[in-house]
Amino acid sequence: xxxxxxxxxxxxxxxxxxxxxxxxxxxxxxxxxxxxxxxxxxxxxxxxxxxxxxxxxxxxxxxxxxxxxxxxxxxxxxxxxxxxxxxxxxxxxxxxxxxxxxxxxxxxxxxxxxxxxxxxxxxxxxxxxxxxxxxxxxxxxxxxxxxxxxxxxxxxxxxxxxxxxxxxxxxxxxxxxxxxxxxxxxxxxxxxxxxxxxxxxxxxxxxxxxxxxxxxxxxxxxxxxxxxxxxxxxxxxxxxxxxxxxxxxxxxxxxxxxxxxxxxxxxxxxxxxxxxxxxxxxxxxxxxxxxxxxxxxxxxxxxxxxxxxxxxxxxxxxxxxxxxxxxxxxxxxxxxxxxxxxxxxxxxxxxxxxxxxxxxxxxxxxxxxxxxxxxxxxxxxxxxxxxxxxxxxxxxxxxxxxxxxxxxxxxxxxxxxxxxxxxxxxxxxxxxxxxxxxxxxxxxxxxxxxxxxxxxxxxxxxxxxxxxxxxxxxxxxxxxxxxxxx
Numbered sequence: 221x222x223x224x225x226x227x228x229x230x231x232x233x234x235x236x237x238x239x240x241x242x243x244x245x246x247x248x249x250x251x252x253x254x255x256x257x258x259x260x261x262x263x264x265x266x267x268x269x270x271x272x273x274x275x276x277x278x279x280x281x282x283x284x285x286x287x288x289x290x291x292x293x294x295x296x297x298x299x300x301x302x303x304x305x306x307x308x309x310x311x312x313x314x315x316x317x318x319x320x321x322x323x324x325x326x327x328x329x330x331x332x333x334x335x336x337x338x339x340x341x342x343x344x345x346x347x348x349x350x351x352x353x354x355x356x357x358x359x360x361x362x363x364x365x366x367x368x369x370x371x372x373x374x375x376x377x378x379x380x381x382x383x384x385x386x387x388x389x390x391x392x393x394x395x396x397x398x399x400x401x402x403x404x405x406x407x408x409x410x411x412x413x414x415x416x417x418x419x420x421x422x423x424x425x426x427x428x429x430x431x432x433x434x435x436x437x438x439x440x441x442x443x444x445x446x447x448x449x450x451x452x453x454x455x456x457x458x459x460x461x462x463x464x465x466x467x468x469x470x471x472x473x474x475x476x477x478x479x480x481x482x483x484x485x486x487x488x489x490x491x492x493x494x495x496x497x498x499x500x501x502x503x504x505x506x507x508x509x510x511x512x513x514x515x516x517x518x519x520x521x522x523x524x525x526x527x528x529x530x531x532x533x534x535x536x537x538x539x540x541x542x543x544x545x546x547x548x549x550x551x552x553x554x555x556x557x558x559x560x561x562x563x564x565x566x567x568x569x570x571x572x573x574x575x576x577x578x579x580x581x582x583x584x585x586x587x588x589x590x591x592x593x594x595x596x597x598x599x600x601x602x603x604x605x606x607x608x609x610x611x612x613x614x615x616x617x618x619x620x621x622x623x624x625x626x627x628x629x630x631x632x633x634x635x636x637x638x639x640x641x642x643x644x645x646x647x648x649x650x651x652x653x654x655x656x657x658x659x660x661x662x663x664x665x666x667x668x669x670x671x672x673x674x675x676x677x678x679x680x681x682x683x684x685x686x687x688x689x690x691x692x693x694x695x696x697x698x699x700x701x702x703x704x705x706x
Contacts, residue, residue: 222247222248222340223243223244224244224296224297224320224322227248227322228243234337235324235325236299236322237322237323238320238321238322239303239311239314239322239323240311240314240315240319241297241314241317241318241319241321242315242318243320245296245320246296248268248296249267249341250264250267251267251269251334251337251338251341252267252269252270253270253271253334254269254270254271255271255398257271257273257278257283257285260290260298263290266294266295266296267296268296268298268337268341269299270298270299270334270337271286271299272301272426280307280309283306283310284307284309284310284313287310287313287321288313288317290317290319291313291319295319296319297319297320297322298319298321299322299324299337300322300324301323301324301326301328301330301333302324306321329360330422330423331356331359331422331426332356334419335352335356335419335420351381352420354379355379355423355424356423357379358372358376358379359372359376359420359427362427362431367431368431369431369432372424372427372428372431373385373409373424373428376420376424380416382414382416382417383412384411384417384421386408386409386410386428387408387410388408396408396410396411397409397421397424398425399429399432400425406432408425409421409425446468446471446473446523447508447523447525449464449467449468449471449473450473450523450525450532451526451527451532453468453577453580454527454532454580454581464577465577473523473536474521475580476575478537478538478539478540478573478574478575479534479535479573479574479580479583480541480543480571480572480573481532481533481571481583481586482534482535482550482568482569482570482571482587483530483531483568483569483570483584483587483590483591484553484567484568485529485530485566485567485569485591485592486529486530486564486565499561500529502560503531503557503560503564504524506560507531507553507556507557510552510556511523511524511533511549511553514549514552516545520538520541520545521535521537522534522549523536532584532587546570550568550570567598567599568591568601569588569590569592569593569594569603570590570602570603571583571586571590572586586604590602590603625699626698626699626702626703629695629699630645630699630700632683633682644675645700645703645704646665646704647661647665647675647679648676648679649697649701649703650665651672651676652693652696652700656687658673683696
């Protein structure tokens, strides 16, 4: 049985370089291929494993995890396509695990690499190799992104002498290879347990994935452009928003219809870690694809926009769009995230359905304020009540200037410490809610009126405020309501 050192010998048909690990730690008995570094967890034990996706831009921590996973699976060697020098931590891990890490040229034919490795390790019969080479030749000819996957599958099957099919089943299939489109699995290519089929199946799945992804890109390209214009509409000044209306209409965005906005945010603020930023982009791509496929009645549409680490989902309908549809969309988004991003803990806010560009912006403002409340209260979804007063309070609290004014008004009470300040603000708010009635405040607070009187006198002294002044009373009342809504 050959070793890695045999693959490195001079005169080999494919050029491979040893990046880390010993070249003769374990014999090579078989070869397999995975699409991504994460796919190593499913590689069969003892197999030389080719990572068919480009691992060149993988972060150091991702490479370290890949080495540990490969070692745990008992893999003798990894082949990375187009990878340069490894991080020093990855090199040391590979040496300790006695795992050989190889690389090939970035522009090589991945299918040909897998075929050559398998031929070198197993010594396939001439007819099997001839069938596989013929099938790979058909795949190499497939340069046109407008090709039909079914037609390609039929041609490759004819070259192999076997029928290949695509199944949507999520489970493992014999001699099956998953088809990946925009980072998500879209079926599996399956065929009979034949050596030639087994050799070319990864290349077939990759080719079909490219065709499907190109078709999807053509479908969703207008949606991606609408995403950009939606972002501008939400964040632009009101005058600029009006100027953007014609551009939005030309892109097929029905800005004059009724809109309901869902604002999705996370408890954790966006960081500068490249891995985290990549995950945010991948999350947006996942939800954009899912929203594009979300079933909706005629006259209704859904679009996404991205603002920093938050994602905004806009539902639009000609006449009206009910809040229940927003809840259905949230449930659908949660299902998509559970499968693709299981560690994600999103919080959602829903705005009121409103018409036109101004209505879109108002619904977005409400949804953002509601999402912030959902984060503070650790609720899954927050929706404002029908009275509208809480929406007004949230809008006030959402502006930095208003928040500073409120904090300045209540600063003397905040100096008492979190617990005593909260009690004082609750007492003052109840007193002002009761229009200055000690008995009314006592009922709200479940205290004796004398206790409320004592507290109010101490609060007034600390604030140095005249509660008989309507302006001062109104400002403090508003500040208490906003703070209590937090």
